[in-house]
Amino acid sequence: MDFTPTRGAALARLAAFLPAAGRRYAETRNADDGPRAEGRGNVSQLSPWLHAGLLSETEVLEAVLAEHSPRAAEKFIAEVFWRIYFKGYLEQRPAIWVDFVKGRDGALAALDANAGLRKAYCEAVEGRTGIEAFDVWAKELVATGYLHNHARMWFASIWIFTLKLDWRLGADFFLRHLMDADAASNTLSWRWVAGLHTKGKHYLARADNIARYTAGRPEGALDAVRLAGDEAEPLSEAQDYARQKLDLPAPMTAADLAKPFALLLHDEAAHHAPLALPAAPALVIAAARPEARSPGAVGAHALGFAQGALAGGMEEAAAAFACPAAQWRAGEPLAPLLAAAEVERVALPYLPAGWTRDALWPELAPLTAEGRVVTLLGDLDRATWPLAKAGFFGVAKAIDGLLAECGIAGHPAPASTGN
Ligand SMILES: Cc1cc2nc3c(=O)[nH]c(=O)nc-3n(C[C@H](O)[C@H](O)[C@H](O)COP(=O)(O)OP(=O)(O)OC[C@H]3O[C@@H](n4cnc5c(N)ncnc54)[C@H](O)[C@@H]3O)c2cc1C
CATH class of the missing domain: 1.10.579.10 (DNA Cyclobutane Dipyrimidine Photolyase, subunit A, domain 3)
Structure with missing residues (x-):
């Protein structure tokens, strides 16, 4: 399977998977048929690109609805909403x-x-x-x-x-x-x-x-002997994580980005296209922090995908906006990069709870306090997160309304540029 960490590869995989996103997905998605050179046939394997922000959930849902009726693609659409639900749930219980x-x-x-x-x-x-x-x-x-x-x-x-x-x-x-x-x-x-x-x-x-x-795996069904039986008790914990109020940024206006600004790409927003900026940045900054996910060694595939996504995303944004680009490396201050480019503001794709926020926030907090950070949050997250209060059901029952509210009705995905 070609997991090239570019937006072009994401769009190509989306296009290849689309015909299977309807009833076929609902009927076959539970099978683990093993890794395949051509990609699995029953699931999209889009998750690495979605996590890196090389492709957005909105783009995936638009493309799926351009090809299938909402009922035929119900199951696939719900799975995409699981991702948004989990994000919204953790934002309310960091x-x-x-x-x-x-x-x-x-x-x-x-x-x-x-x-x-x-x-x-x-x-x-x-x-x-x-x-x-x-x-x-x-x-x-x-x-x-x-x-x-x-x-x-x-x-x-x-x-x-x-x-x-x-x-x-x-x-x-x-x-x-x-x-x-x-x-x-x-x-x-x-x-x-x-x-x-x-x-x-x-x-x-x-x-x-x-x-x-697992019967469809190349080596045949997998054996699993001596598993814990039904008597195994669920884990429990003393904490009761109370929900805290979401503090979402106001929707961005063109006025927010009227003065020269830098676009900050990070591990969860490595490409400019899904962000739909109303104006061109004067500088693109890429901050890759994949090692921050664990004190242990990060695997070659995980590291390579994250680093490649940001290196390519930075290059593509600099070319698209005809502006300079710079890497903001771990341990270095951000302010000199901004000062050198004479930019006042930073356009920051929302940093959800997790290691990327933990790694970047100490440098961004003072800028935020000075009113120099414009946080970007997509309509779908903004509409869905408040519903992720408890179980998934609260989101599931609202999906049709959320799609309508966000104007997601079925538009073909942009054509893959092949890179
Ligand atoms: C223990 C455990 C750990 C997991 N860790 C991660 C993780 O670190 N990152 C991650 O993206 N997903 C995680 N998942 C969820 C899910 O397994 C993957 O999103 C999915 O397997 C990705 O493969 P796909 O793109 O082919 O999914 P598809 O079946 O094609 O679904 C399409 C998209 O919907 C979303 N999605 C599908 N199923 C789920 C789900 N159960 N929960 C949340 N989103 C979902 C993904 O973004 C996925 O790309 C985890 C699940 C389990 C049980």
């Missing part, structure tokens, strides 16, 4: 991310202090547990940077309930290797499997289910 980071660091320290635990952890991440399916997915994740959704669910369930490892170590393993690694979708999905997201409702992997939905 302490979940803060506690994940603390808990992960504690769990990593515990590994150093306990040889038995360390051994069990190494066996899991190196795919040496003796549970065939789990071992295949552990190696596949490292080798390809992607896992099918069902495999992620089974893997997380076996990690937590059969191997009895700390869920935060598993979530960290995913973040280090997934090309689509996303603070909201990953943390909240692991919590969902554990029974912490929907309290008391956990997800238990079953060998017959794994065999059924």
